[in-house]
Amino acid sequence: MLNNTRDPALEQKILSKLPSLAEKASRRLGRPPVLMEVCGTHTMAIAKSGMRSLLAGNLELRSGPGCPVCVTDQEDIDKMIALAGLPNVIIATFGDMLRVPGTGSSLEIERARGAQVEIFYSPSDAVLFAARNPAKEIVFLGVGFETTIPAVALGLDAAIAQNLRNYTILSSHKLVPPVMEALLGDQELKIDGFILPGHVCAITGRKAFDFISGKHHIPAVITGFETVDLLESIYLLLQQIAGGQAQTINGYTRLVREEGNKKAREIMKKYFETADARWRGFGLVPQSGLVLKKQYSFYDAATRFPLQVPASRPLKGCACGDILKGKLTSPQCPLFAKKCTPLNPVGPCMVSSEGACAAYYQYEWTAK
Amino acid sequence: MCLGIPGKVVEVNFIENWAIVETFGVQKKISITLVDEEIEPGDYLMVHTGYAIGKIDLREAETTLKLWEEILLAE
Numbered sequence: 001m002l003n004n005t006r007d008p009a010l011e012q013k014i015l016s017k018l019p020s021l022a023e024k025a026s027r028r029l030g031r032p033p034v035l036m037e038v039c040g041t042h043t044m045a046i047a048k049s050g051m052r053s054l055l056a057g058n059l060e061l062r063s064g065p066g067c068p069v070c071v072t073d074q075e076d077i078d079k080m081i082a083l084a085g086l087p088n089v090i091i092a093t094f095g096d097m098l099r100v101p102g103t104g105s106s107l108e109i110e111r112a113r114g115a116q117v118e119i120f121y122s123p124s125d126a127v128l129f130a131a132r133n134p135a136k137e138i139v140f141l142g143v144g145f146e147t148t149i150p151a152v153a154l155g156l157d158a159a160i161a162q163n164l165r166n167y168t169i170l171s172s173h174k175l176v177p178p179v180m181e182a183l184l185g186d187q188e189l190k191i192d193g194f195i196l197p198g199h200v201c202a203i204t205g206r207k208a209f210d211f212i213s214g215k216h217h218i219p220a221v222i223t224g225f226e227t228v229d230l231l232e233s234i235y236l237l238l239q240q241i242a243g244g245q246a247q248t249i250n251g252y253t254r255l256v257r258e259e260g261n262k263k264a265r266e267i268m269k270k271y272f273e274t275a276d277a278r279w280r281g282f283g284l285v286p287q288s289g290l291v292l293k294k295q296y297s298f299y300d301a302a303t304r305f306p307l308q309v310p311a312s313r314p315l316k317g318c319a320c321g322d323i324l325k326g327k328l329t330s331p332q333c334p335l336f337a338k339k340c341t342p343l344n345p346v347g348p349c350m351v352s353s354e355g356a357c358a359a360y361y362q363y364e365w366t367a368k
Numbered sequence: 369m370c371l372g373i374p375g376k377v378v379e380v381n382f383i384e385n386w387a388i389v390e391t392f393g394v395q396k397k398i399s400i401t402l403v404d405e406e407i408e409p410g411d412y413l414m415v416h417t418g419y420a421i422g423k424i425d426l427r428e429a430e431t432t433l434k435l436w437e438e439i440l441l442a443e
Contacts, residue, residue: 004433013440041371068369094417096369122418124399147370150402151417199370202414202422225372232436254429255414255422264402264421354369 005226014231015054021235022058024242025192033241034060034190035234036326038176038183039197040067040354041225047359049227051234059238063356065179065279065324066197068144069096070348070355073278074312076172077102077348082307083139083170084115089305090133091117092126093141100348103313123155130159130167139301142171147199149173149290150264153271156299170301171291174277176200177208178288182279184216189326193237194220195230198252205260206250213246224252271296280348281321318347323356330360337365372414374424380407387420389413 004010025033037043043063046052052061065071081102084091091107098108098119111117116136120126123140130138142152152169159167176197183189196209201222212220219240223233233251240246250256268290277289292300314321318340319333330336330349340346342358349355375389375396385401399419400407407413413420 005429010433010436014436017440039370041369094369124418144369147372147416147421150421151419154399154401154419197370199372199414199416199421202372251432253432254425257422261402261404261422263404267402354371 005224005228007228011227011231014228014235015051018055018231018234018238019058021238021242022055025059025238028242028244029192032057032059033192033238034062035193035195035237036062036064036191037195037197038064038066038180039195039200040070040352041199042066042195042197042223042230043356043359044354045225045227045230047363049230050363051227051230052364055234059234062191062326062329063323063359064183064326065282067324067349067352067354067356068148068174069100069352070320071174071179071279071281071324072100072143072172072348073280074103074314075278075309078104078309078312079302079307080141080170081105081107081110082309083301083305084110084117086137086305088135089116089137089139091115091141092120092129092138093117094121094143095119096352096354097141097143099345099351101315101345101351103310123152124158127155127159127162127164127167130164131162134166136166137305138167139305140167140169142169142173145174145176145197145200146203146268147197149268149272150203150261153267156271156296157267159299168299168301168304169292171272171289172277173272173290174279175274175288175290177204177211179279179282179285180209180212182282182285182288183325184212184218186325191218191326192241193218195233195237196220196222196248198222198224198229198256201250201252201256201260203261203264206248206256206258208260210248213248217246219246220248221251222249222256224255279324281324315347320347320349320357323349330357331365333357337361337367370416372416372421374412375415377407377409377411377413379409387413389415389420391415
């Protein structure tokens with residue numbers, strides 16, 4: 001059954017309907033519609049499918065702040081790198097963070113200089129690692145959205161249950177609805193429809209994104225990650241734009257429930273609370289971050305290892321911030337594919353496997 | 369980062385809250401702590417960083433596909 005969501009014949013059928021629908025939408029808007037995805041995994045899926053070029057002229061697909069590594073503020077990255085330099089500390093991280101450039105270094109460079117940086121697929125593996133290395137301080141870099149945060153919370157839950165004294169979290173966790181609100185508040189930006197992140201919504205539920213259509217009157221569709229899923233969401237968005245309607249539709253009903261995953265939200269709430277957070281390109285976004293609650297400050301690396309890092313400098317010439325806001329597309333950055341390539345990335349959008357620039361470079365760009 | 373990998377349940381243990389899931393022939397032990405639904409062998413789970421974040425509703429998948437076939441035919 002799940003193989004049917006990869007059916008090329010169905011892809012072709014939906015794709016063939018899109019140009020005429022896009023034309024109707026364009027007539028209403030007076031210009032081709034602009035649709036935005038806010039999930040790095042969607043960014044990759046779109047780039048890989050080739051649908052952007054197939055639909056060029058009919059509509060524009062643009063990336064938003066969907067890559068957690070990319071939206072992490074420069075100062076937070078500098079703090080992570082500084083932590084790696086402390087004696088007795090081992091950094092535990094998801095692989096994506098390793099090569100992200102800070103102001104003067106990266107975790108990868110620090111590791112080459114002798115710092116201990118370990119990559120884990122799951123926070124629970126990092127907890128096992130901490131249990132096996134009681135003489136070392138294991139600092140887990142909490143980077144991710146709603147999909148990932150419950151797993152980090154459960155990792156901490158396990159560490160506390162085992163009474164581990166050497167496991168802490170540096171929380172740079174971020175929430176998607178508040179940054180969508182920030183995006184929608186930007187009057188310069190004209191986005192006509194949103195492709196919503198399926199796995200974030202599996203946790204938050206459809207309702208959490210109702211404000212996009214309810215308050216801002218912009219259509220939105222929660223979507224899965226197969227090409228058929230993405231084409232369906234584009235169809236549903238164009239149909240709404242053409243008809244002058246706005247709803248937040250759940251197009252990923254095989255996984256996303258109206259109320260989301262309550263158990264996952266409960267474990268998040270047990271350990272974390274919301275706080276204002278800085279996002280690359282956006283600056284301070286109210287109540288968009290999650291920090292450890294005061295009673296768990298023993299497990300908070302920010303409290304246990306307070307560090308003053310020198311003032312962070314923006315990456316020179318890097319347009320990552322504007323790309324994350326959807327103001328520029330990757331090829332519009334003067335550094336793209338010249339000074340900035342996956343081998344020599346200047347900004348995180350080119351580093352992360354889910355960054356807009358990395359996706360564009362790998363799948364859609366051809367050297368002239 | 370929000371990459372989810374669907375896995376077919378091969379074995380499930382409710383006491384210790386884990387399941388063995390298979391994806392493209394590879395089996396992996398994952399946590400089912402976050403899933404608040406019945407799970408049995410043959411079910412599909414969406415797995416993210418070692419944790420199932422939800423059960424994939426195959427009937428819902430089928431209904432959606434049928435609906436799309438109808439929508440596409442109707443035009």
